[in-house]
Amino acid sequence: AQSVTQPDIHITVSEGASLELRCNYSYGATPYLFWYVQSPGQGLQLLLKYFSGDTLVQGIKGFEAEFKRSQSSFNLRKPSVHWSDAAEYFCAVGTYSGAGSYQLTFGKGTKLSVIP
Amino acid sequence: DAGVIQSPRHEVTEMGQEVTLRCKPISGHNSLFWYRQTMMRGLELLIYFNNNVPIDDSGMPEDRFSAKMPNASFSTLKIQPSEPRDSAVYFCASSFRGEADTQYFGPGTRLTVL
Numbered sequence: 001a002q003s004v005t006q007p008d009i010h011i012t013v014s015e016g017a018s019l020e021l022r023c024n025y026s027y028g029a030t031p032y033l034f035w036y037v038q039s040p041g042q043g044l045q046l047l048l049k050y051f052s053g054d055t056l057v058q059g060i061k062g063f064e065a066e067f068k069r070s071q072s073s074f075n076l077r078k079p080s081v082h083w084s085d086a087a088e089y090f091c092a093v094g095t096y097s098g099a100g101s102y103q104l105t106f107g108k109g110t111k112l113s114v115i116p
Numbered sequence: 117d118a119g120v121i122q123s124p125r126h127e128v129t130e131m132g133q134e135v136t137l138r139c140k141p142i143s144g145h146n147s148l149f150w151y152r153q154t155m156m157r158g159l160e161l162l163i164y165f166n167n168n169v170p171i172d173d174s175g176m177p178e179d180r181f182s183a184k185m186p187n188a189s190f191s192t193l194k195i196q197p198s199e200p201r202d203s204a205v206y207f208c209a210s211s212f213r214g215e216a217d218t219q220y221f222g223p224g225t226r227l228t229v230l
Binding site for chain 2: 032034036046049090094102103104106107
């Protein structure tokens with residue numbers, strides 16, 4: 001069965017500093033990969049996704065993520081964090097079963113705090 | 117274009133009462149998903165529909181939970197009877213197969229069962 005690991009439960013960075021959020025997945029083939037962001041009291045908003053092709057994908061709000069097959073990773077990065085980026089970030093993998101059933105499996109999330 | 121719409125946004129009820137959560141997916145989407153989010157268990161898929169047909173309900177916790185999708189623009193998740201351990205945020209999401217199943221989430225319903 002597929003799984004997603006986000007090793008960092010909580011990260012604190014200073015405004016203007018760079019950011020990298022880690023995500024590792026376990027799956028036999030190349031899955032669909034997603035990063036979502038959730039602000040307090042809000043639903044999940046899609047930041048970016050990877051299906052195939054260029055392993056470096058650009059998303060909204062200045063985020064990017066790189067798919068590394070050899071490491072089974074899909075880390076999220078941003079060169080300069082803004083205070084409004086404080087939120088919880090979820091990595092997810094989308095997979096199909098042999099019967100065609102589709103499942104999106106989420107990591108536990110990483111809470112990002114930004115200090116002035 | 118309106119996103120996924122969920123109602124109510126907040127629900128407080130007493131143990132034993134029936135609770136009905138509602139969802140309107142994005143127009144044109146043909147897959148709909150119900151998730152539950154708690155601090156302990158994170159985001160869990162409860163059930164999903166494709167073309168109004170339930171495809172996978174293995175995440176539904178027990179018989180007290182039921183979900184329906186009578187047409188392409190409406191779905192309900194019902195809990196009867198409700199229990200305090202059902203307290204959580206319930207999200208509905210929709211997608212269009214052919215877009216590699218990118219799911220778009222609603223704002224959620226925060227359910228508190230006293």
